[in-house]
Amino acid sequence: MVDCAGCAAKLGQRALNDAVQGLFEGVEYDPRVLVGFGTLDDAGVFLLNESTALVQTLDFFPPVVDDPYMFGQIAAANALSDVYAMGGTPLTALNITCFPSSLHPSVLNAILRGGLDQCAAAGVSVLGGHTVDDPVIKFGLSVTGIVDPNHVWTNSGARVGDALLLSKALGVGIVTTGIKRGLAKDDVQGIAIDSMRTLNRGARDILATKCIHACTDVTGFSFLGHLYQMMRASNTVARVSSANVPLLAGALELSKHGCVPGGTQRNKDYTGPHVHVAADLDEALINLMYDPQSSGGLLAALDHNEAKAALAQMKAIGLDASIVGTVVEVGQGSIIVE
Numbered sequence: 001m002v003d004c005a006g007c008a009a010k011l012g013q014r015a016l017n018d019a020v021q022g023l024f025e026g027v028e029y030d031p032r033v034l035v036g037f038g039t040l041d042d043a044g045v046f047l048l049n050e051s052t053a054l055v056q057t058l059d060f061f062p063p064v065v066d067d068p069y070m071f072g073q074i075a076a077a078n079a080l081s082d083v084y085a086m087g088g089t090p091l092t093a094l095n096i097t098c099f100p101s102s103l104h105p106s107v108l109n110a111i112l113r114g115g116l117d118q119c120a121a122a123g124v125s126v127l128g129g130h131t132v133d134d135p136v137i138k139f140g141l142s143v144t145g146i147v148d149p150n151h152v153w154t155n156s157g158a159r160v161g162d163a164l165l166l167s168k169a170l171g172v173g174i175v176t177t178g179i180k181r182g183l184a185k186d187d188v189q190g191i192a193i194d195s196m197r198t199l200n201r202g203a204r205d206i207l208a209t210k211c212i213h214a215c216t217d218v219t220g221f222s223f224l225g226h227l228y229q230m231m232r233a234s235n236t237v238a239r240v241s242s243a244n245v246p247l248l249a250g251a252l253e254l255s256k257h258g259c260v261p262g263g264t265q266r267n268k269d270y271t272g273p274h275v276h277v278a279a280d281l282d283e284a285l286i287n288l289m290y291d292p293q294s295s296g297g298l299l300a301a302l303d304h305n306e307a308k309a310a311l312a313q314m315k316a317i318g319l320d321a322s323i324v325g326t327v328v329e330v331g332q333g334s335i336i337v338e
């Protein structure tokens with residue numbers, strides 16, 4: 001529930017998460033709580049009846065791009081993604097907005113319109129929201145959906161032999177840093193922005209026709225960070241084939257030029273001790289695997305044959321998806337990168 005890419009503030013998003021998480025230790029949950037705070041899953045799940053459970057999540061962050069309308073689209077795609085990552089169908093949403101009253105209200109209007117349009121595309125009704133006067137713009141949504149309680153996709157079900165399928169290319173953190181520094185070319189920017197505002201609905205609908213053992217979305221903690229959470233929760237070890245990791249156009253070149261956001265090093269510090277990297281791999285490529293992703297793709301563990309079928313279907317709808325690795329053995333959640 002707490003994996004927002006944009007909130008990597010001075011303390012580090014993770015330090016804040018740890019502080020909040022501590023509050024929930026030892027909390028006794030109602031037995032209808034199927035997924036609660038403690039398991040680092042994307043959203044909470046609450047059982048309503050035999051066939052339906054409620055999925056709830058909340059995500060908001062400061063602007064990742066200059067265009068307010070596109071920022072609204074990206075923030076909405078990101079917030080909706082946590083419901084898709086649980087295998088759920090989002091139904092309703094509420095806006096959460098911080099906006100300085102000193103700025104022209106047309107900017108606020110554009111952000112909210114971007115969010116509304118993306119929710120409409122997802123078939124989600126925005127029921128309302130709340131706006132606070134604040135010096136730093138932030139926008140996101142609280143999203144409510146439903147899921148079959150017998151098919152909730154958590155982090156913890158990956159099995160030895162599973163393929164790991166990723167539905168979007170990596171590198172939006174590095175490209176948005178390149179945009180801020182004036183280094184990213186227009187076409188590189190456009191591709192990254194399109195990736196961020198792409199809903200994970202299409203990927204979820206394809207995965208929903210397969211038997212998914214574990215699923216999450218790749219966001220602020222990076223590809224390797226979220227994969228580590230999945231491997232740790234599943235008590236398994238993953239082998240990642242770096243040659244198969246999909247990268248956004250231009251991202252590797254920007255990474256080679258040292259265009260790396262601060263969150264990358266924090267992700268490396270946290271997840272790095274659990275990752276064994278082949279000695280000959282390029283540091284610029286490794287940095288892309290630790291790159292914080294605002295509104296990244298779904299990462300699923302499933303049988304190889306099913307993964308191949310899902311990959312073909314994802315490519316057919318224009319997703320830059322790839323089978324990035326395999327679950328190789330039982331273990332305590334480490335990752336081998338080759």
Ligand code: CO
Pocket residue numbers: 001002003004058059078082219
């Ligand atoms: Co999130």
Ligand code: CO
Pocket residue numbers: 001003041042081082085216217218219
């Ligand atoms: Co998530």
Ligand code: CO
Pocket residue numbers: 151210211212
């Ligand atoms: Co199943």
